[in-house]
Amino acid sequence: MKSRETADKRIVRVDLGNRSYDILIGSGLLQSAGGETLARLDCRKAAIITDTHVAPRYLDTLTESLQTDGIETFSLTLAAGEKTKSFENLHTAVDFILDARIERSDAVIALGGGVIGDLAGFAAAIVRRGVNFIQVPTSLLAQVDSSVGGKTGINTRQGKNLVGAFHQPHLVLADTDTLDTLTPREFAAGYAEVVKYGLIDQPDFFHWLEKNRKAVFSGGAERAEAIARSCAAKAAVVAADEHENGVRALLNLGHTFGHALERATSYDGARLVHGEGVAIGMVLAHEFSARMNLASPDDAKRVAAHLKDAGLPTTLGDIDGDLPPPDILMDAIGQDKKVKGGKLTFILTRGIGEAFIADDVPPSEVLAFLTEKQSQ
């Protein structure tokens, strides 16, 4: 058994000098959390932050593994959902960590999806100006995206992720078993980010996904393969540009539109979850690129078809309920952080796997495009 688990385990190394760290991907990793932690940190205590969906399923297993290895544990369970990424919960998390008297050499552990990872990571970044941080991502989105790269943050009334810190984890434990309890909708949402890596600069990976989508959804070797390739893709970009001054912006493919849609639906997860916003956003980015004569409209269609087959929304009309008018959507885009001196920075594309950073997109063109889309 043990050797099978070891054989299954994939390791992706994120290369950041003295802040480099491992992403472990595989089955049964929750059970070895204590050992993996002590192999890397001289840690006496761990403050675990999790949510109400994840705690009943996985908190005991994680806690037991840590305690068996002599690590004292504390836990805080927050409400599940995007609204949890608030200033108020940041305060709650910080109080929890300080009350547990976590020292710089101890660890804060995020057990959950991207919401918990972003919130707990931010709290770990600012308590004592930075304590050790471990990600135990349990959603597909968190395993392939949010747990990698050190971005942490919360939402405010002005927009999403406008407040946060860069704080690299010391270890990421992506236990693929935990994905079995994810709803199909959440799994699909995470899959949108997997597709994103293909669309950015790996056309081969996109073609591989077109062929292997069903196997990735049903689990097994293809699923682990897709997660590892995604982590490696993100890790490479992060290593090249840790603080998002350059190429890292490519990871925002689909996200400027996506964030605006999330904002327009008041971060109401019943209407739209992050990965769904990204799916629609990626289709819009391809369509907008075609409209600007940068790419063929066929590519946009091919992307939309694949995402649709995966059960994802691909048009504004796929979102339940009314959307605000285009000028309000534009306002949401303007509040997004990728704005430089009035001009918009968008990730556009010349075709599948050929995304690029365009930092001089005229807002008027985007407004015209959105107006057209909403009237369809």
Place this chain on the structure above:
Amino acid sequence: MKSRETADKRIVRVDLGNRSYDILIGSGLLQSAGGETLARLDCRKAAIITDTHVAPRYLDTLTESLQTDGIETFSLTLAAGEKTKSFENLHTAVDFILDARIERSDAVIALGGGVIGDLAGFAAAIVRRGVNFIQVPTSLLAQVDSSVGGKTGINTRQGKNLVGAFHQPHLVLADTDTLDTLTPREFAAGYAEVVKYGLIDQPDFFHWLEKNRKAVFSGGAERAEAIARSCAAKAAVVAADEHENGVRALLNLGHTFGHALERATSYDGARLVHGEGVAIGMVLAHEFSARMNLASPDDAKRVAAHLKDAGLPTTLGDIDGDLPPPDILMDAIGQDKKVKGGKLTFILTRGIGEAFIADDVPPSEVLAFLTEKQSQ
């Protein structure tokens, strides 16, 4: 006139690779804030954070200088005092900066003492994961200490400065004219930090201060000299150890006791301001070092005499009102962030200008010492 100002202006460079910055010290610097900013940043907007004591005196001058140079300004005036360094005000400051739509290339400016500097700097660190930051320190303590080195933060119910970030300013403008409106008490409090630099590793500077104390208090060349020497001393330590993993801890001379006293007096500025806590703390550190047979008791007496001459408190008995019992003070010390695995880290000394980091101080010795001190 202009040439006299230029002749008066001293520049201390803080050497941190691509995050290096200048500290300008001199008369009339508020009036040239716009020019000095644009010489360093491509900045369209500035969000100024200040307090109720400072705003009526200096906000207009600063605003005018920025606007004359074409920088759009916004301002937020918070209540003066240590209590302002709270989570709630952090939220207020962050909202203010986001509502002003400050981009990463714009600037947040702290106009005030260390409280405003720490709070505004922390807000600047976390908005968009870091926007440009300029310090315009107006208290002596802020000019010689808090505005230099990039530490930012707030207080929580668990203790002082337990939550924060490292965020280097892009420029520090220390206008010595602003010190004229400081109360004598606040001036003396800042002077405690000046003395600290002598006590750490510059016995010559301490002797110079013993001779020139009156001139430093009454203003003129000696005052500017003392500020510049202090900034240079701190800048050197910060350059050697930006993130407080080593020698930077020396700057905490007097601070472990000082913070505990501030906490014990509930950060009530009427009873004790930061520099006063540091003054008492430095005397206690010298006395404790003597008690541990590390230094001569005469040095402790000489330090106490100089601080007393400067109008500073030097004993626990000098604090108005009752202090909590020694075990509660110990608890406050234990919550201080310089704790490693149960043992206390203290800055102790072998004599004037010979401070060192002791990271294995037994809590029992400190408790016995405090018990003795409180019964005197």
